[in-house]
Each structure stands twice: as C-alpha cells, then as structure tokens.
Amino acid sequence: MATSIDIREEAGVRTLHFGSDWIQGAMRIARPWNLELDYTREMMTSLLLREDSRYPRKVLLIGLGSASLTKFLYRNYPLAKLDVVEIDPGVVAAARQFFKLPDDPQRLHLHISCGADFLLNTGKQWDLILVDGFDALGRAGVLDTQTFYLMCRAHLSEQGIMAVNLLGRSRGFKASVERIREAFDGRALCFPSCDSGNTIAFAAAGDAVETSLLDLKDAARELKERTGLNLLPTLTRLEQAQTCEGGLFTL
Incomplete structure (x- = not known):
C-alpha cells in the first residue's frame, strides 16, 4: 500500500509527513544542504x-x-558513492520535487526496495551504513531485527560503521539496542538521547575504533570548519554521560 505523503511548511522549514503529524524529514528552505533535525546531525558523528x-x-x-543525510554526504564528500534504498517510490518523487534530491546516477544510486531484501x-x-526507516506510526518493522543487523554487519567493510536512528520513546528501544549489540558481538554504543527523543546507536565491524575524546573534538572542529556541521555539543553530551571511560572512545 502506498504511503500517504504530506508536505508542510512553517517558519521557513519544509517537512515531510506520512499521513500524520510525525515528522519524517525536514529542510530549512534557505539552507537546503544543512541538516535541520538533531538526530540527523547526531548520525553524522560516525564521520x-x-x-x-x-x-x-x-x-x-x-x-x-x-x-537530508543523502544531500549532506553528496555535497561534502564528493568522492563518496552513495546507495540509497527506499521502499516507496512516492517518497523518492517527493524528495526530488520538494527537498532538492540531486539527480546524479554516477554518484547517487537509488534502489526501490525493502532495505532487508x-x-x-x-x-x-x-x-x-545509515539506517533511518519508519512507517507513519514510527515502526521500523524488519529493519529492527537481529537478522537485519547481522546482514548490515556482513555488508560492512573493514572500516565499516553502522548508525541507526532509534525512537527513544518507543517501548522497544532497549530491546533494539540489545539486538544490535548481539549482532555486533558487543561492539555497539548508544548515544544519550537528543532533544527530539531519538537515540542513535553506533556499531562497528572490522578494525577497532579507539580514539580519545580530545581527538574526536579536534576532528569535530575540522568537520565544522569544512561543512558547517557542529558536533561538539554531541561530544559534550557523550562526555557528560560518562560513556567514555578514561576519556577514551572505543567501539
């Protein structure tokens, strides 16, 4: 069944809805390449x-x-090849018409499919691998199963990182994190929830991630200078949550 797609605008921000008030995406019209929603910025900590x-x-x-994520990576990482999987062709049409999705088959490949399939x-x-797929009721369905997370792990390179948007107010939130941890043999970390109620989980395959918070902050400053994206508040929340023992981030 096709998704009911609504486009709304308020205070200079255009939002995408699947037939409900739930915001499925947003773009500030004056800054279409920027990441408007907190959780999308937080997912970029993987960089x-x-x-x-x-x-x-x-x-x-x-x-x-x-x-939003597609455009940010397309603009700021010109050497990157992007594969985007979207189950509903109507969402792709809306992204092209209302949210400035680039048309570049050399770098950006769109696949109409279920992510698991x-x-x-x-x-x-x-x-x-960035996972951010929900229906109108905020359900991730097959995209939040251990089988799916195992498949993600199998398709990561030696440098591979997975970031997943989880809804912090969902009853299945803790179970979701546990499924990710099991699929990645414990190599997963859940960031403190951002203001929107979303929580981002990160998981790694291949080479170990081991870096100090100081080095992460240096990298965040460089990213901010290059792209305008400020991840320093995210790292401050991570530090305050005492997630990184001895000031060391490991994954």
Whole structure:
C-alpha cells in the first residue's frame, strides 16, 4: 500500500509527513544542504570515528525521507558513492520535487526496495551504513531485527560503521539496542538521547575504533570548519554521560 505523503511548511522549514503529524524529514528552505533535525546531525558523528581522510568512500542509506543525510554526504564528500534504498517510490518523487534530491546516477544510486531484501540480494560492502526507516506510526518493522543487523554487519567493510536512528520513546528501544549489540558481538554504543527523543546507536565491524575524546573534538572542529556541521555539543553530551571511560572512545 502506498504511503500517504504530506508536505508542510512553517517558519521557513519544509517537512515531510506520512499521513500524520510525525515528522519524517525536514529542510530549512534557505539552507537546503544543512541538516535541520538533531538526530540527523547526531548520525553524522560516525564521520569522526575513522582517521582515514578518504572515509567514507562507499555509503548505504536505508530510508530516504527528505534526503537530508543523502544531500549532506553528496555535497561534502564528493568522492563518496552513495546507495540509497527506499521502499516507496512516492517518497523518492517527493524528495526530488520538494527537498532538492540531486539527480546524479554516477554518484547517487537509488534502489526501490525493502532495505532487508536489498541486503539479502547484494554482495556489495560499504564503509558506512545509515539506517533511518519508519512507517507513519514510527515502526521500523524488519529493519529492527537481529537478522537485519547481522546482514548490515556482513555488508560492512573493514572500516565499516553502522548508525541507526532509534525512537527513544518507543517501548522497544532497549530491546533494539540489545539486538544490535548481539549482532555486533558487543561492539555497539548508544548515544544519550537528543532533544527530539531519538537515540542513535553506533556499531562497528572490522578494525577497532579507539580514539580519545580530545581527538574526536579536534576532528569535530575540522568537520565544522569544512561543512558547517557542529558536533561538539554531541561530544559534550557523550562526555557528560560518562560513556567514555578514561576519556577514551572505543567501539
């Protein structure tokens, strides 16, 4: 059944809805390449976790929404190849018409499919997998199962990081984190919830992530200078939550 798609505008911000008040994506019309929602900015913390200046070169995004993450990576990581999986072609059409989704088949490949089915039928690997897929009621369905997370792990490169948007007010939130931890043999970390109620979980495959908070802050300053994205508040919340013992971030 096709999704009921609504586009709304208020105070200079255009939002995407699936037939409810639930915001599925947002774009500030004056700054269409910026990340408007807190949780989308927080998902980009994954960009700080590898020291390779070429990271990431291959990215998989599951769930297109208003294309915020896709556009940010497309603009700021010109060497990256992006695969975007979206189950509803209507969402792709809305992203093109109302949210400035680029049309560049050389760098940006769109796949109309369920994210789990797509992974099941591909042999590709990615440096970064971003999972942000929900229906009108905020349900992730098959995208929040241990089988799906195991498939994500299998499709990550040696530098691979997965970031998943989880709804903090969902009853299944803690169970979701546990499924991710089990799929990644404990190599998962849940960030403190951001103001929107969303919580971002990160998981790693391949090479270990081990870096000091000071180095992460340096990387965040460089990212801010290069892209305008400020992740220093996210790192401050991480530090205050005492998630990084001895000031060391490990994953």
